[in-house]
Amino acid sequence: MDNRCIRCGNPAAYPVRALEVRTLHVRGVGGERRVQALGSEKESAVCEHCARNMLDLSLHPFRAMRKPLLCFGAVFAAGIVAEAVAFLFLNGQRVFVLVGIAALICGILGIVEAARKAREKERELRALPESEALKEAAWDVFVGEAPKKEDVNDLTYIPIDEKTLKRKNGDLMILYSLLPEIAVQAWNRLHPSPETAEGKKEVHDDPTHCDVQDQG
Ligand SMILES: [Zn+2]
Numbered sequence: 001m002d003n004r005c006i007r008c009g010n011p012a013a014y015p016v017r018a019l020e021v022r023t024l025h026v027r028g029v030g031g032e033r034r035v036q037a038l039g040s041e042k043e044s045a046v047c048e049h050c051a052r053n054m055l056d057l058s059l060h061p062f063r064a065m066r067k068p069l070l071c072f073g074a075v076f077a078a079g080i081v082a083e084a085v086a087f088l089f090l091n092g093q094r095v096f097v098l099v100g101i102a103a104l105i106c107g108i109l110g111i112v113e114a115a116r117k118a119r120e121k122e123r124e125l126r127a128l129p130e131s132e133a134l135k136e137a138a139w140d141v142f143v144g145e146a147p148k149k150e151d152v153n154d155l156t157y158i159p160i161d162e163k164t165l166k167r168k169n170g171d172l173m174i175l176y177s178l179l180p181e182i183a184v185q186a187w188n189r190l191h192p193s194p195e196t197a198e199g200k201k202e203v204h205d206d207p208t209h210c211d212v213q214d215q216g
Helices: 047-056 066-088 094-126 130-145 168-173 182-189
Strands: 014-028 031-046 151-159
Touching: 014 130, 014 182, 031 130, 031 182, 047 094, 047 130, 066 094, 094 130, 130 151, 168 182
Parallel strands: none
Antiparallel strands: 014 031, 014 151
């Protein structure tokens, strides 16, 4: 494990283990579909200072949502500009009016969603003892710093910790936006049987509610 903080390089206090998920969005005639696969296991770490900073930020939702507010605020402002241009200079041209309305709606929905997430995160962290909240914050630092893309694939991460190990594959599917078969594979990767740990056996089932067989 790298004992340096992923964000600032100082000696780390919180080790982080994560299972990488690779998602490819394929656009076809029937719309968009996702192709997903599990990647490798990542080991990283976060220092006390960065974890505390993140916790402090998450406990103040208005500060935490400054970035999305700026981003969606800009989209909203672009919508106002488009409407102004459409009505002042283009005689209410339909295309510009519609583009402007789309930007206004997108901006508002983005701000509302960012506020909802920030409040939810705040509530979740306040309900935890400080030591647990710092671990959560360290995970958020890791997710913020870890690569988001590799080639055409989006990269996301599942924490490998006690909490995740207790989850069923259906929970993994919902929490980490996994396809059903990938959730089963993830569950199996997180709970290797002694045989697979030795590399002898490839297929094994989730005794809780597995109905898709793991391919790898
Ligand atoms: Zn740090």
